[in-house]
Amino acid sequence: MVAKLRNSYGSGMEPLTYAGQNYMVVDRTLIPEILQVLRNQEQFDYCVDITAVHYPKREKQFDVLWILYSYARNERIRVTTQIRDGESIPSSVPIWTGANWLEREVYDMFGIKFDGHPDMKRILLPDGWKGHPLRKDYGILQQDNEWVQINLGIESGQ
Amino acid sequence: MADQNSSLSHLDLETPEKPFLDANELVINMGPQHPATHGVLRVILRLDGEKVLGLECVIGYLHRGVEKIGEHRTYTMFNPYVDRMDYVAAVSNGLGYCETVEKLLNVEAPPRAQYVRVILTELNRIASHQLWLGTHALDIGAITPLFYTFRDREEILKIYEKYCGARLTTHAFRIGGLQYETYAGFEKDVTNFLDFFRPKIDEYEELLTTNRIWVERTKNVGNISAQDCIALGVTGPVLRASGVKWDLRKAQPYANYKNFDFDIPIGQNGDTYDRYLVRMGEMRQSVRIVQQAINGLPEGPIMAKVPKVMKPAVGEVYHSIEAPKGELGYFIVSDGSTQPYRVRVRPPSFVNLQALDVMCRGQLVADVIAVIGTLDIVLGEVDR
Numbered sequence: 001m002v003a004k005l006r007n008s009y010g011s012g013m014e015p016l017t018y019a020g021q022n023y024m025v026v027d028r029t030l031i032p033e034i035l036q037v038l039r040n041q042e043q044f045d046y047c048v049d050i051t052a053v054h055y056p057k058r059e060k061q062f063d064v065l066w067i068l069y070s071y072a073r074n075e076r077i078r079v080t081t082q083i084r085d086g087e088s089i090p091s092s093v094p095i096w097t098g099a100n101w102l103e104r105e106v107y108d109m110f111g112i113k114f115d116g117h118p119d120m121k122r123i124l125l126p127d128g129w130k131g132h133p134l135r136k137d138y139g140i141l142q143q144d145n146e147w148v149q150i151n152l153g154i155e156s157g158q
Numbered sequence: 159m160a161d162q163n164s165s166l167s168h169l170d171l172e173t174p175e176k177p178f179l180d181a182n183e184l185v186i187n188m189g190p191q192h193p194a195t196h197g198v199l200r201v202i203l204r205l206d207g208e209k210v211l212g213l214e215c216v217i218g219y220l221h222r223g224v225e226k227i228g229e230h231r232t233y234t235m236f237n238p239y240v241d242r243m244d245y246v247a248a249v250s251n252g253l254g255y256c257e258t259v260e261k262l263l264n265v266e267a268p269p270r271a272q273y274v275r276v277i278l279t280e281l282n283r284i285a286s287h288q289l290w291l292g293t294h295a296l297d298i299g300a301i302t303p304l305f306y307t308f309r310d311r312e313e314i315l316k317i318y319e320k321y322c323g324a325r326l327t328t329h330a331f332r333i334g335g336l337q338y339e340t341y342a343g344f345e346k347d348v349t350n351f352l353d354f355f356r357p358k359i360d361e362y363e364e365l366l367t368t369n370r371i372w373v374e375r376t377k378n379v380g381n382i383s384a385q386d387c388i389a390l391g392v393t394g395p396v397l398r399a400s401g402v403k404w405d406l407r408k409a410q411p412y413a414n415y416k417n418f419d420f421d422i423p424i425g426q427n428g429d430t431y432d433r434y435l436v437r438m439g440e441m442r443q444s445v446r447i448v449q450q451a452i453n454g455l456p457e458g459p460i461m462a463k464v465p466k467v468m469k470p471a472v473g474e475v476y477h478s479i480e481a482p483k484g485e486l487g488y489f490i491v492s493d494g495s496t497q498p499y500r501v502r503v504r505p506p507s508f509v510n511l512q513a514l515d516v517m518c519r520g521q522l523v524a525d526v527i528a529v530i531g532t533l534d535i536v537l538g539e540v541d542r
Contacts, residue, residue, distance in 0.1 A: 018473045018475070019264070045389075046388055046391060047391055048476075048485065048504060049487060049489065067476055071388065074409055076410075097386075097389045097390050098389060098509060101508065101509070101512050122218075123218060124217065124542075125221065126218070133223055133226055134226060134500075138226075140223075140227070140229075
């Protein structure tokens with residue numbers, strides 16, 4: 001499979017292994033095409049998780065990753081791509097319906113927008129909240145004081 | 159196994175259904191403070207008369223930022239926090255977390271520790287299913303099962319209390335194995351429980367399986383097909399009740415599960431009744447696994463060689479286990495320091511709850527309660 005993908009995408013995709021787990025780092029421009037291929041041709045029909053990691057010191061600050069599983073092959077794979085702050089990424093809801101909430105959570109926690117998502121809004125935090133807590137520059141005690149004061153009627157949630 | 163190449167067009171959630179009464183659509187709010195939502199879940203229902211046209215879940219009321227906390231604690235310090243996600247299956251959470259960090263550290267727990275882990279985790283599966291059965295039956299109107307299941311669940315909690323001092327958020331496992339050796343009489347307590355519990359499952363079934371009210375309230379309620387389950391990423395008993403024979407303990411064995419002989423109960427119709435039967439079957443299988451583990455419990459050390467200050471090499475690992483609710487995964491990124499750079503929890507309840515909309519369409523309002531119950535969600539895990 002890896003060889004086949006390598007043939008069609010060349011240097012845009014780099015297959016790697018760590019601790020016995022396979023993952024590939026792909027170019028941002030190959031999303032969602034490569035996900036589509038994995039779903040339709042390689043039978044990765046179960047999207048386990050979509051998440052992100054923030055590296056503030058890097059030029060491309062975010063890793064966005066898809067954890068996929070194939071029932072037919074009993075195999076897991078991770079697809080990782082790097083994007084800049086403020087850059088958006090195509091939604092994979094047309095590929096896996098279950099990506100809906102997972103992408104909303106990534107948006108909520110990191111502020112990464114997914115293009116073409118049917119309902120791109122916060123999921124765990126309230127709609128009016130400012131800031132995205134899982135960014136590294138968001139302090140662990142930090143909160144949206146204004147929101148807390150207006151909506152909860154208290155000085156601080158701490 | 160479902161048809162792999164099927165299109166997802168049958169899951170078109172935007173198509174409004176034709177009203178069956180000549181009435182306007184009614185939007186009503188359920189929760190977040192509602193006894194049948196099993197926590198603080200808010201559901202906004204779109205109704206036509208009593209028929210559900212669609213619904214939207216509003217979650218996040220219990221959000222505590224567990225993943226953020228994980229980035230600010232050492233690997234060891236974060237271990238007790240994971241118990242607070244799915245707090246009725248704390249032991250499973252701990253198993254998933256410890257095994258993921260062990261993968262990062264490239265160590266493996268010794269055989270004795272693995273056996274004890276399996277015993278405690280499977281007892282936890284029974285306890286979790288008991289709590290589910292009691293509350294789910296209570297929601298539908300059967301009060302008695304709640305008393306039966308809570309009475310029997312107490313025996314499991316007593317074993318936990320004797321083993322590690324805590325009943326609910328146990329923090330039973332450590333990275334690399336176990337902190338505590340089993341107490342004197344542990345094997346006997348567990349065996350006694352199994353002998354006590356085997357006839358109790360039949361007792362639960364006598365109350366419900368052929369009970370006419372139960373059957374009427376659960377058969378053909380909240381149906382979901384295997385294709386929909388896979389497209390939505392639904393796992394655990396919900397997936398198995400739709401006919402997919404998939405269990406991580408068999409598909410990608412972790413801990414010591416490949417050494418145990420057990421079956422995967424599955425259903426066919428993917429309705430609330432089948433999910434009930436699947437979970438009843440799983441309790442019986444858990445009893446089988448615990449019995450085998452007790453019989454084969456090896457002697458030996460309970461802790462692998464793990465450094466006092468854990469600094470896993472730079473890298474990232476995803477590992478998942480079959481929790482009572484479905485696939486519970488941890489994705490941990492290490493930057494070589496004592497604290498995880500990123501901890502991501504893939505909660506089964508969160509992903510399964512997404513199916514609520516699909517399962518409730520076309521059902522009655524009263525069935526929404528049954529479907530929330532049958533999904534077996536824990537809001538502490540949904541919101542983290």
